[in-house]
Amino acid sequence: MPAAEAAPRSRGPGDAALATSFAPFERHRKVLLAVSGGPDSTALMLLASRWRAAMAEASAKVPELAVATVDHGLRPDARAEAEAVGRLAGALGLDHAVLGLPRRLPATGVQEMARNARYDVLLAHARAIGADAIATAHTGDDQAETVLFRLMRGSGLSGLAAIPAERDLEGIVLLRPLLGWAKDELIAVCAAAGVDFARDPSNADPRFARARLRALMPELAHEGLDAARLARLAARMARADAALEAATDEAAAALWREQGEGITFDRAGLLAQPAEIGLRLIGRAVERAGGRAPELAKLEAVQAWLSALPAGTGGARTLAGALIRAGQVRVTVRQAPARRPGTGRPGGASSGARENAR
Numbered sequence: 001m002p003a004a005e006a007a008p009r010s011r012g013p014g015d016a017a018l019a020t021s022f023a024p025f026e027r028h029r030k031v032l033l034a035v036s037g038g039p040d041s042t043a044l045m046l047l048a049s050r051w052r053a054a055m056a057e058a059s060a061k062v063p064e065l066a067v068a069t070v071d072h073g074l075r076p077d078a079r080a081e082a083e084a085v086g087r088l089a090g091a092l093g094l095d096h097a098v099l100g101l102p103r104r105l106p107a108t109g110v111q112e113m114a115r116n117a118r119y120d121v122l123l124a125h126a127r128a129i130g131a132d133a134i135a136t137a138h139t140g141d142d143q144a145e146t147v148l149f150r151l152m153r154g155s156g157l158s159g160l161a162a163i164p165a166e167r168d169l170e171g172i173v174l175l176r177p178l179l180g181w182a183k184d185e186l187i188a189v190c191a192a193a194g195v196d197f198a199r200d201p202s203n204a205d206p207r208f209a210r211a212r213l214r215a216l217m218p219e220l221a222h223e224g225l226d227a228a229r230l231a232r233l234a235a236r237m238a239r240a241d242a243a244l245e246a247a248t249d250e251a252a253a254a255l256w257r258e259q260g261e262g263i264t265f266d267r268a269g270l271l272a273q274p275a276e277i278g279l280r281l282i283g284r285a286v287e288r289a290g291g292r293a294p295e296l297a298k299l300e301a302v303q304a305w306l307s308a309l310p311a312g313t314g315g316a317r318t319l320a321g322a323l324i325r326a327g328q329v330r331v332t333v334r335q336a337p338a339r340r341p342g343t344g345r346p347g348g349a350s351s352g353a354r355e356n357a358r
């Protein structure tokens with residue numbers, strides 16, 4: 001479908017918005033642009049190379065740019081779309097690679113698996129070409145959808161902070177320079193450049209919860225809950241989350257003790273913390289000991305159990321691969337003993353852990 005359908009908004013590519021959006025690129029040596037060939041990432045490629053040219057003209061230090069497209073092997077058109085990205089990248093003077101996946105994706109949970117696999121291959125490629133950052137083209141609309149999606153899933157404050165503009169991905173920085181842009185604006189960027197883009201049919205496939213939520217957006221916007229408002233909520237949540245993380249760091253400095261293979265807290269000290277801070281401390285310990293982040297509702301249940309334990313008594317619970325044991329004075333979190341296959345119970349665990357398995 002031609003790109004020119006969208007109504008262009010008045011944001012020229014040479015304006016301050018471009019400089020603000022791409023300012024985080026200035027801290028990097030080489031940025032790998034993740035470009036699927038859809039409208040958002042095609043615009044990312046156009047805007048990033050325009051920003052870079054303008055910066056170079058002003059003799060500013062600019063990072064190298066490179067482009068990669070992941071072919072998930074899921075759609076017959078994917079190869080041709082990747083080649084089209086390659087042609088545009090070539091015209092812009094950027095190196096382009098098409099990356100395949102090492103394994104075939106399973107039939108179920110395909111979107112999530114595709115996303116994880118995509119980040120893995122992008123990371124490996126970034127390392128191979130010496131890029132210290134990867135940029136994706138998430139937009140303000142993606143941010144709004146993510147907030148709604150997480151609300152629907154029962155996320156807490158950290159989850160509602162949604163997509164961060166910048167985060168660490170195993171030592172490489174993941175940048176999202178276009179969170180301040182609406183999808184319509186990016187479609188207009190492609191249209192103004194006379195560049196066509198691919199359309200992913202799964203974006204409108206009602207089998208996917210994301211697509212169903214996307215379809216609700218116009219009605220919600222009509223009631224006042226538009227993308228800008230949801231994005232503002234995400235920004236406020238991110239600000240509050242950062243403050244709570246800082247407070248948790250302080251509490252950890254006073255309470256967190258590493259002993260042997262476990263993390264130990266003074267039980268009274270832990271319970272004296274504001275509930276949100278105590279929750280985060282236990283969550284961090286569980287993630288460290290068990291190797292994965294616990295689900296919020298399950299973490300809350302463990303905290304409720306701990307708070308309700310009568311003084312002078314103890315017990316244990318397992319959560320996300322960790323064993324949380326409350327003694328009379330201390331709470332210890334360590335890796336849970338391996339489950340015996342088929343029993344669903346921790347093998348050789350304490351009575352408390354067995355109690356939890358019921």
Ligand SMILES: Nc1ncnc2c1ncn2[C@@H]1O[C@H](COP(=O)(O)OP(=O)(O)OP(=O)(O)O)[C@@H](O)[C@H]1O
Nearest residue numbers: 034035036040041068069070071115135136137138
């Ligand atoms: N096949 C691909 N090749 C390269 N980059 C991709 C590909 N698919 C998506 N991306 C990058 O990821 C961004 C987000 O894409 P999309 O919204 O489709 O992803 P998603 O599956 O929702 O994953 P997530 O939002 O968690 O990254 C795109 O704007 C683009 O930068």
